[in-house]
Amino acid sequence: MERLIRSHSETDTIRIARELAADLPRGGTVLLFGELGAGKTAFVRGLLAGAGGDADEVTSPTFTLIQQYAGRLPVTHVDLYRLSALEADDLGLDEIVAGGGIVAIEWADRLVRPMTGAVQVHIEDDGADTRSIRIERA
Amino acid sequence: MTTILGIETSCDETAAAVVSETGEPARPWRVRSNVIASQVDIHREWGGVVPELASRQHVRDICGVVERALREADAGWSDLDAIAVTQGPGLVGSLLVGVAFAKSAAAALDLPLVPVHHLAGHIESLVVDNGAQPLPAVVLVVSGGHTSLYYVPGEGDYRLAGRTRDDAAGEAFDKVAMLLGLEYPGGPVIDRTARGADDRAVPLPVARMTHADRNAGPALARPAGFPGTLGGRTEFSFSGLKTAVKRHVAARRAELGCEALPAGEVAGICASFQRVVVEALLDRTFEAARWFGAQSIGIAGGVSANSRLRADAASRSAAAGLPLLLPTLPLATDNAAMIAAAGLRNLRAGRTAPLDLNADPALPLE
Numbered sequence: 001m002e003r004l005i006r007s008h009s010e011t012d013t014i015r016i017a018r019e020l021a022a023d024l025p026r027g028g029t030v031l032l033f034g035e036l037g038a039g040k041t042a043f044v045r046g047l048l049a050g051a052g053g054d055a056d057e058v059t060s061p062t063f064t065l066i067q068q069y070a071g072r073l074p075v076t077h078v079d080l081y082r083l084s085a086l087e088a089d090d091l092g093l094d095e096i097v098a099g100g101g102i103v104a105i106e107w108a109d110r111l112v113r114p115m116t117g118a119v120q121v122h123i124e125d126d127g128a129d130t131r132s133i134r135i136e137r138a
Numbered sequence: 139m140t141t142i143l144g145i146e147t148s149c150d151e152t153a154a155a156v157v158s159e160t161g162e163p164a165r166p167w168r169v170r171s172n173v174i175a176s177q178v179d180i181h182r183e184w185g186g187v188v189p190e191l192a193s194r195q196h197v198r199d200i201c202g203v204v205e206r207a208l209r210e211a212d213a214g215w216s217d218l219d220a221i222a223v224t225q226g227p228g229l230v231g232s233l234l235v236g237v238a239f240a241k242s243a244a245a246a247l248d249l250p251l252v253p254v255h256h257l258a259g260h261i262e263s264l265v266v267d268n269g270a271q272p273l274p275a276v277v278l279v280v281s282g283g284h285t286s287l288y289y290v291p292g293e294g295d296y297r298l299a300g301r302t303r304d305d306a307a308g309e310a311f312d313k314v315a316m317l318l319g320l321e322y323p324g325g326p327v328i329d330r331t332a333r334g335a336d337d338r339a340v341p342l343p344v345a346r347m348t349h350a351d352r353n354a355g356p357a358l359a360r361p362a363g364f365p366g367t368l369g370g371r372t373e374f375s376f377s378g379l380k381t382a383v384k385r386h387v388a389a390r391r392a393e394l395g396c397e398a399l400p401a402g403e404v405a406g407i408c409a410s411f412q413r414v415v416v417e418a419l420l421d422r423t424f425e426a427a428r429w430f431g432a433q434s435i436g437i438a439g440g441v442s443a444n445s446r447l448r449a450d451a452a453s454r455s456a457a458a459g460l461p462l463l464l465p466t467l468p469l470a471t472d473n474a475a476m477i478a479a480a481g482l483r484n485l486r487a488g489r490t491a492p493l494d495l496n497a498d499p500a501l502p503l504e
Contacts (some may be wrong), residue, residue, distance in 0.1 A: 036313055037381030041304055060305045060377070062313075063149075063283030065229060068500065 001138075007131040013039045013123075014046035014055065016133055020119070021050025027073050027101045029115050031108035034123035039131055040106045043121060048075045051102050061106070065091070074101035080110035089113065141170075141213065142220045142485065143243070144478025145204070147236030148228025148256045149283070150192065151176060151471070152199040156211035156218075157266075157478035165269040167262075167482060170211035172468060172475040175199040193231035200239050207474070215247055220490075222481020225253035226501030233497035241493050250490040252481040255503045256472075257284060258296060260438040262483065263469040263476035271463055272433040278423045280447075281439035281471075282308035282323070285374050287422060288503075289430050294483050296503050299426050304377035307415055308441045314383050314411050318404050319397075329444050332409035339406025342382050342414050374418060383411055416447045424454055436463040440471045 007013045020030070030047060032040040041060050049055040053071030061067045061079040069075045076096055080088045088110040097103050097115070105111070108120075120136040139159040146153040155172040208214065223240035226233055244251035260279045265271055275290040276299070285307045287300040305313070308325055315324025320331065386407065390399055399407075419441075427435050435455055441447065442464055455462035469476055484490070 035384075036317065037377065037384050041377065056303065059302055060309060062309050063306060064227070064499070066499075 001136070003135045005133045005135070006126075007039070007133055009129050010039060010042050013042045013131060013133065014049065017043040017046025018050035020121070020135060021047045021102060024073075024102060024119070028103075029097055029118040030102065030104045031111070031115065031118050031120045032104060032106045032123070033108055033120065035125060038123040038125050040123060043123065043133075044075070044077050044104045044106070047102055047104055048077075051075050066096070074099075076101060076103045078103065078105045080105065080107040083107075083110055085110050085112045140219045140482060140485065141217055142222050142252070142478050142481050143204070143207070143218050144222045144254070144474040144476075144481055145200070145236045145240050146224045146256075146259070146472060146474040146477045147196045147200065147232050148224045148226070149232060149472060151473070152196045152203050152235075153472065153474035153477075154200075154204040154207035155474035155478045156207055156213050157475055157482060159482055163270060167266050167479040169266060169475045169479075170213065171207045171209075172473055173203050173207040173210065174468075174473055175203050192229060193235055196232055196235035200235060204239070204243075215243075218247065218249060220244075220250040220252050220481065220485050221247075222252040222254050222478050222484070224256050224259065224477050225491075225495065226498035227256060228497075228499060230497055230499040233499065237495060237497045241495060245493055250485060251493060251495060252484050252489065253491045253495055254477045254480045254484060255501055256477075257286065257288075257503050258294075259476040259480045260284075260465075261288065261290070261296060261436065262480035263438050263465040263473070264436040264463040266475060266479045267465050267469055268463045271436060272461055274430055274432050275434045275436055275463075276423060276427040276430055276432040277436035277438060278419060279439045280307050280419060280437065280441040282306060282312065282325075282441075284308075284439060285376075285419075287374075287426055289426065289432075290436075294487060298504060299430070300373050300422060302374040302376060304375055305380060307374070307376060307419060308439075310376040310380050310415060311441070313380050314408075317380075317384055317387050318399070318407060320404075325441060325444060328408045328412055329446065331405050332412045332446070335402070335405035335409035337409040337413040339403075340383075340386055340410040342386075342410050343378060344414065344418065374422060376415065376418075379411070379414060383407065412444070412446050416444070416450050419447065420450055420454055423451075424458060427458070427460060432460065434461040434463060438465055438470070443467055443470045 045055040045058040051071035051073040053069045057069050061077050062081050067077045122134040124132040141158040144155045152175040156170040158168045160168050221240045221244045223236050257279050261277050277288045279286050285302040289297045289299040312324035320327045
């Protein structure tokens, strides 16, 4: 299943993500693809809001690599930006996913092994505040 | 006088230091040794901080680093009165190495174990280098992973007054350097490249939240006891600035039809970016200082080494008549002397931990 949605602002992106989280009542893995500044962290902000957490808690995990937030469902926010494919494989993602909740992974193109059942979110920068968001679900 | 061993392994650096009390309230801590086994070379080769690699490196280095810290302090294990260690925040695998080492040492020597918050260490670095800070103070901790503003009403009392809502300032430096094809880490190379260049060469947006952003969600909750609210004004945002630089670079590459922009243009981008970041950091810090009636201002963390930030902070604090406290370079980046000193402060306040202490990657400071 694939959906293409146009976002016209960061607020729009957050709303789209909140709706996706509502469609994942038992959690799941969300792989995020998109260049620097595409709005991946903003998308995670929406996922946390949709999972019943405080969207304002979300900050970039580029340095910390992994952050966890509390909601009705726990949300784990992973950022592979600084890692190579092999190192990303070393992070213990299987254990994190097995832990439950929503697991959002930024820079998911760094992953070498496919994650079965994961939702893929591709965000493309169309200029200014406009983004094309493609959501693929198995 | 009480002597403490401090251990820091929250991220890249394996570090150990010996610090003693002086008995003088104006300059309470004396650094007897401060040893860092820098892992920068390894991480540059691998392109970042790798958790597994970092923790293996910490395991390899920690015994040697501690032994060296004791030797340089001309101290033995029997001279120690307590063991301090960074409990968090940081990478859990890295933190665990330091915490396990500190617990073992405390158990073997039957000494108090003192947990320290990494950012409390950075704030303490100001006291190590400058002596007691006039209070109340406002302290900005700014590094690769953190951009947080603290109100310090009393000794060892830290209240979060603002933080970044997206990227840390140091991270913005790293990512902009990457966009420009410069090396890692981005802070020093942008500082160097910007020197002498026109800091208004490129029109960049002010690094702050827009009106729409402010309405998107509630402002960061203020700690209890705050007089009123600062609204969203002390929050930082660097994500939009990063995107603006990306857009500018992409447009110029398309116009010139080449990947590498001319050196003069790169310098102008660096200078403009740096000016906007520094203005955003200092606007909020000085605004908070006025609002809290602060008697001094502190800037700690790795980004405090930025020459533009230092120069602008110095002139603004002179104009405001407020003393400015900055760490020396060895204490600006991650180190164990600041952890040892903060450990002495915790020890005085009776804040010690039992031997079942655990690392906490998301430890809050308050």
